[in-house]
Amino acid sequence: MSAESLTVDCIIHIFSYLEVPELLLAAQVNKTWNEAAETTFLWRNMCLRRWAFCNISVIPGMQTWKKYYLHRSNLEHKMASGRPSVDYTCKALRGHKGVINAMAYLSENEHTFATGKVKSIMCTTSSDGTVRAWNVQEVGTGQGVLYTLGAADLSQILRSKVFQTGGIDLSHCSPDGQWIVICPTDPACSLKVFYTHCATNPDDELMLSSPLPVTDHRLVTCWLPAEPARIAIMHDDGMNFRIVSFDIVIEKKSKYKRNIVAQQVANFTLPTQAPWMTEKIMKGFGKQTILIAAGLELKLYSLTGTELMAFKDHHKIITSIWVDPFHVVTSSMDLSLRVYSWKNTNKSPSLISRYHLLGGSHRWSSGFRSVACDDVSIVGIVAGTDGTDILRAYSFNL
Structure with missing residues (x-):
């Protein structure tokens, strides 16, 4: 079978195995190959394989995915080379x-x-x-463009005393927005985890975890963004700096009872x-x-x-x-x-x-x-x- 006898659908299927440089070269062979190489299906797959999020919904059209890929990959190349x-x-x-x-x-x-x-x-x-x-x-004098920021009026939904002594030093929200780890100012207190659903649904029972099992001086905390609720905590046990990580989950005790549980994932010194x-x-x-x-x-x-x-x-x-x-x-x-x-x-x-x-x-x-x-x-x-x-x-x- 010669290349001329292939249907456009067959050519598109073959082109789906090509990388972008080869696809761009194939588009220059003849009119049929160019038509196949410009197909939205190919460039959409190229984009979604490379980037998890592609914001083109407001720009319909056959050429959109190709232009998106070429512009964004070109920008990434420039961010990687960084020539003034x-x-x-x-x-x-x-x-x-x-x-x-x-x-x-x-x-x-x-x-x-x-x-x-x-x-x-x-x-x-x-x-x-x-x-x-x-x-x-924005280019110009270097003063930048100043925007006026507006926000809806804020009202208190929930107020709860988390620690009996001291205040709250810092809080960190999980990547999925469901959890907040609350750090106390009193070194005698341990971190706690708060379920944010309670803040938007104040009629539900307040769900606050038991203190996390880190009783030493906390230095730093951070979330692992690819997990819904995995947190790493660096603490000082008096002799060494240790890092312990937990997955925060809801454990169902009964039909009406649920607890927040911190399941240890790993730790090291x-x-x-x-x-x-x-x-x-x-x-x-x-x-x-x-x-x-x-x-x-x-x-x-x-x-x-x-x-x-x-x-x-x-x-x-x-x-x-x-x-x-x-x-x-x-x-x-x-x-x-x-x-x-x-x-x-x-x-x-x-x-x-x-x-x-x-x-x-x-x-x-x-x-x-x-x-x-x-x-x-x-x-x-x-x-x-x-x-x-x-x-x-x-x-x-x-």
């Missing part, structure tokens, strides 16, 4: 008159790659008493070398991997304590870690950001160290205090020597 001016533009966003306390993206998953249009909106809060939102891609005696930052990745920064070092561990990788790319302390399914970015007081990418492998997760993003001059800045990243930009908080912070935004060119 060629791959990204950098600008300072000024406006706050004090320390920037926190920042968060408001535009998660809103990028429409198929049209070549992207928009990253970053929200910041400051000690100057203001909340600001910035369009990272961290090495006690000098760099690990400093302040630590911990983030989760997947189901079984945690990243820990202490001093100048960034390390990857399995939940059972196997050290997977170690990096020492900064020459001053690491101040924060950003982790998502594609990238890891660290900020440091050496006034740089270090960008890593996850390596596609069926074995243990591994990182590739890519490049540094520089934050300016130490004459005016003391270093990066925090960093955040989305699919198209990286934003860091730069601590000013005069007590006034700015944002340093790196927007990758589509």
Whole structure:
């Protein structure tokens, strides 16, 4: 059978085994092959194999999936190479008159790659008493575009005393939004887990777990994002730093009685070398991997304590870690950001160290205090020597 006698459906089936470079070459052979290679079915599968979420629902059309794939993969290539001016533009966003306390993206998953249009909106809060939102891609004077933020009136739904002594130091919500781990200020108290369904359904019985079995001084907690409710807790037992992980589940005792139970998954002891005696930052990745920064070092561990990788790319302390399914970015007081990418492998997760993003001059800045990243930009908080912070935004060119 000759290639000319194949139906378009047969050609599409054969093309489904090709990678993107081969598919693009096949499209140049003749009109029939081009028609088959442009099929929505092929490019939709290409996109969904590479990315879990593709936001093209508002842009119907035969060419949408192909354009989405080519634009987004091109942007990922630029985020992996990080060539100044060629791959990204950098600008300072000024406006706050004090320390920037926190920042968060408001535009998660809103990028429409198929049209070549992207928009990253970053929200910041400051000690100057203001909340600001910035369009990272907006070019101009560097002052950014300020948005007015509105919210519905808030009313109290539930109030409950969690600890008999002391207050609440910090709370962390699970990736599925169903659980909140509450950390007490009183070191004599242990962490507890709260079921958020009770907050939205106040008529139901309050479900609060027994204290988690970690009685030592807690240092850091983080969720493992690929599990609905798996948390890792770093604590100091007086001699060593230990990391213990739990799965939070509801255990049905009877028809009307349910309890929150913390099922231990694993635990291990961290090495006690000098760099690990400093302040630590911990983030989760997947189901079984945690990243820990202490001093100048960034390390990857399995939940059972196997050290997977170690990096020492900064020459001053690491101040924060950003982790998502594609990238890891660290900020440091050496006034740089270090960008890593996850390596596609069926074995243990591994990182590739890519490049540094520089934050300016130490004459005016003391270093990066925090960093955040989305699919198209990286934003860091730069601590000013005069007590006034700015944002340093790196927007990758589509």
